[in-house]
Amino acid sequence: MTALPRTDAGTGTNTDGSTHTVAAPDAAAGPPDAPTPPPPRRFPRTTLLTTALTLALLAGCLLSAGLGAYRIPLGDVLGSLLHHLHLGGAELDRVGESVLWNVRLPRVVLALLVGSSLGCAGALMQGVFGNPLAEPGVIGISSGAAVGAVGAIALGLGFLGMWTVPACAFATGLLTVLVVYALSRSGGRTEVVTLILTGIAVNAFAGALIGLFLFFADNAQVSQITFWQLGSLSGAVWPKVLAVLPCAVAGLAVAPCYARKLDLLALGERPARHLGVDVERLRVVLILVVALLTAAAVAVAGVITFVGLLVPHLLRMAAGPGHRFLIPGSALGGALVLVVADLAARTVAQPAELPLGVLTALFGSPFFFWLLRRTRRKQGGWA
Structure with a gap:
């Protein structure tokens, strides 16, 4: 016989004299009314990423303001900033004040505006076209905007003053x-391969136009056009910051308002229409915003590629595809990337300065190649 497990159950007496079995309480279950401990509180991943990006951006700006051919200690940078904000601190010597406020800070602020514009434009492009390979530089928007700027320089146009370029x-x-949007559209959707091939054609045509302007430009204009081709922040001054500020602020302020509609568009055009989204109007508005942000960046910094491709995709891998975080997060990430890249461009090969567009392309091209192969592998081919 198999022995039954021992229990500590007992017997009880009913009111009519009969007996009944009383089960022993389960010691492992604990008291029946014991309170359940609350689960540990967790911060959302998007909050942690936003905090980390903000802190890294602040640190990068302070380092960029202090490091260079003329070094300014971090404490002196903070002291000068506090002094100009009337919050205490102390003013630097004449040379230090001139370097910090006339050379370094305009460059840092311009890097913030250009980087955030390119990062936000990349996130919008990927949402509008519905694939992670869309980026203003890859599909030719940056080169197209550079043609306008280079043409204005070569032809000596000045009908709008500092706003002409x-x-x-x-x-x-x-x-x-x-043009890219119209040519890459086929059968009601945008093909990744068609998008890339159209961008190659547009980049080639824009390069030919830039070469034509170079042929007719004089020596001074040639040096300015070379600046647009290589990309740099070396000519950063406060008037340039003020020229790009309205375009960048307008685009960055409008873009987050369409985060929810981009999330609905990610479900597909037909479901988005059923949910009340005017898809064509949404695309036209966001294309205008992308053109505004990209043109503002190119007008003051030249062609800087791959920032709008790399930053949004990395953030999407880390926090998911929700545009409520992706759009402002891409602006923060783009600003961080460009501030750090500009710091490296002017300190790695001192006293020479590397072109910023060349530096971003050196790191962005391998990432684009990896992303292209990853997308091809997931889709099972190029179609």
Whole structure:
């Protein structure tokens, strides 16, 4: 016989004299009314990423303001900033104040504006076209905007004063993005391969136009056009910051308003229409915003590629595809990447300065190749 497990059950007496079995309480279960401990509180991943990006961006700005051919200690940088904000601190000597406020800080602020514009534009492009390979530089928008800026320089245009170059860059950037959008559209959707091939053709055509302007430009204009081709922040001054500020702020302020509609568009065009999204109007508006942000960046910094491709995709891998975080997060990440890249460009090969566009392309091209192969492997081919 198999022995039954021992229990500590007993017997009880009913009111009519009969007996009944009383089960012993389960010691492992604990008291029946014991309170359940609350689960440990967790911060959302997007909150942690936003905090980390913000802190890293602040640190990068302070380092960029202090490091260079003329070194300024971090404490002196903070002291000068606090002094100009009337919050205490102390003013630097004449040379230090001139270097910090006339050379370093305009460059840092311009890197913030250009990087955030390119990062936000990349996130919008990927949401509009529905694939992670879309980026203003890859599909030719940056080159198209550069044609307008280079043309304005080579032809000596000045009908809008300091706004002439940004206005020309905006016009040609808008035209380029509309052409790319129309040519890559087939059967109601945008093919990744068609998008890339269209971008190659547009980049080649824009390069030919830039070469044509170079042929007719004089020596001074040739040096300026070379700046657009290589990309640099070496000419950063406060008037340039003020020229790009309205375009960048307007685009960065409008973009997050369309985060929810981009999330609905990610479900597909037909479901998005059923949920009340005017898909074509959404695309046209966001294309205008992308053209505005890209033209503003190109007008003051030249062609800087791969920032809008790399930053949004890395954030999407880390925090998911939700645009409520992806759009502002890409702006923060783009600003961080460009501040750090500009710091490296002017300190790695001192006293010479590496072109910023060349540096971002050196690191961005391998990432793009990896991303292209990864997308091909997931889709089972190029179609």
